[in-house]
Amino acid sequence: MTRADYCAVLFAALLLPYLYISQWTGDEAGVAASIMNGGQTTKVSLAHDHTLEIDGALGTSIIKIEEGKIRFTASPCLGKQCIHSGWLQHAGEFAACLPNRISVAVLGEEPRFDSINF
Amino acid sequence: MSGKSNSTTATKSGITMTTTPDDHLIAWLAALAIAIHIIESVLPSPLPGVKPGLANVITIAVFILYGWRTAVWVSMLRVLVGSILIGTFLSPTFMLSFSGAVASLIVLWLASRLPGEGLGPIGLCLLAAMAHMFGQFYIAYLLFIPHDGLFKLLPLLMTAAVVFGIISGIIVRSMLRHLDKRKNDTTTIINPRNEQEK
Numbered sequence: 001m002t003r004a005d006y007c008a009v010l011f012a013a014l015l016l017p018y019l020y021i022s023q024w025t026g027d028e029a030g031v032a033a034s035i036m037n038g039g040q041t042t043k044v045s046l047a048h049d050h051t052l053e054i055d056g057a058l059g060t061s062i063i064k065i066e067e068g069k070i071r072f073t074a075s076p077c078l079g080k081q082c083i084h085s086g087w088l089q090h091a092g093e094f095a096a097c098l099p100n101r102i103s104v105a106v107l108g109e110e111p112r113f114d115s116i117n118f
Numbered sequence: 119m120s121g122k123s124n125s126t127t128a129t130k131s132g133i134t135m136t137t138t139p140d141d142h143l144i145a146w147l148a149a150l151a152i153a154i155h156i157i158e159s160v161l162p163s164p165l166p167g168v169k170p171g172l173a174n175v176i177t178i179a180v181f182i183l184y185g186w187r188t189a190v191w192v193s194m195l196r197v198l199v200g201s202i203l204i205g206t207f208l209s210p211t212f213m214l215s216f217s218g219a220v221a222s223l224i225v226l227w228l229a230s231r232l233p234g235e236g237l238g239p240i241g242l243c244l245l246a247a248m249a250h251m252f253g254q255f256y257i258a259y260l261l262f263i264p265h266d267g268l269f270k271l272l273p274l275l276m277t278a279a280v281v282f283g284i285i286s287g288i289i290v291r292s293m294l295r296h297l298d299k300r301k302n303d304t305t306t307i308i309n310p311r312n313e314q315e316k
Contacts, residue, residue, distance in 0.1 A: 005241035
């Protein structure tokens with residue numbers, strides 16, 4: 001191996017940790033969340049801590065916002081999938097209570113496509 | 119190579135085609151690369167975009183033995199003919215393969231400009247594999263999946279590129295050593311073109 005080879009290997013050895021650290025840590029924190037109730041969408045900021053009570057198809061779901069995070073704390077559904085989704089804080093995270101027809105999606109700075117299919 | 123390494127003239131239905139030893143060399147090497155490319159395309163891949171890239175072993179070996187221009191020919195012919203034979207010509211797969219090949223050829227060109235003893239097979243393969251990955255990743259991001267989430271895959275893809283790059287570098291190195299030994303044993307002419315490149 002020549003000296004340039006060692007430089008190339010060193011470059012790769014430095015680049016990989018950099019990529020892992022830059023891409024896999026420090027997710028974009030959500031700044032707002034959109035709450036869908038039936039067909040109706042409301043946007044809420046995550047900056048202030050508060051609790052929302054939303055009347056859905058079955059009853060009242062309680063959604064809590066705290067320290068820039070949002071979660072379902074109560075819902076009149078059977079499975080409680082929405083509550084088990086836990087705290088959502090990164091842009092793109094999502095929880096839904098399908099029986100009550102309420103969903104919560106965290107929004108980032110700029111909305112983008114999920115994906116494009118051909 | 120084929121025995122007839124001098125200029126050959128083939129006449130068929132009025133069309134005359136003159137081939138040079140260069141053409142024969144490129145055709146043989148490209149055929150080898152295409153065969154590897156097709157065999158590799160049957161292998162299952164754990165993640166889209168991750169492939170051992172063994173066909174690039176031929177590209178790098180050609181680059182070292184015959185220079186950059188021949189490597190461009192072999193690499194481009196492999197991407198083109200390989201995709202036509204597999205049936206992915208002009209599909210997203212082809213675009214990714216093509217952009218990766220172009221990116222690694224650019225890196226090889228830069229490497230050929232390096233002063234001193236320059237890069238050996240392992241460094242060349244490593245950098246070419248990483249450039250290949252960056253090239254196809256960027257085109258995938260630009261054309262097919264313009265979503266920032268794609269960048270989450272980059273560390274994994276790059277790790278695969280580094281690992282497979284080093285492995286193909288080791289393959290190229292032992293291949294060249296083998297060729298060198300044969301050259302010394304039987305005075306087989308490896309480079310019919312000698313000082314034309316470099």
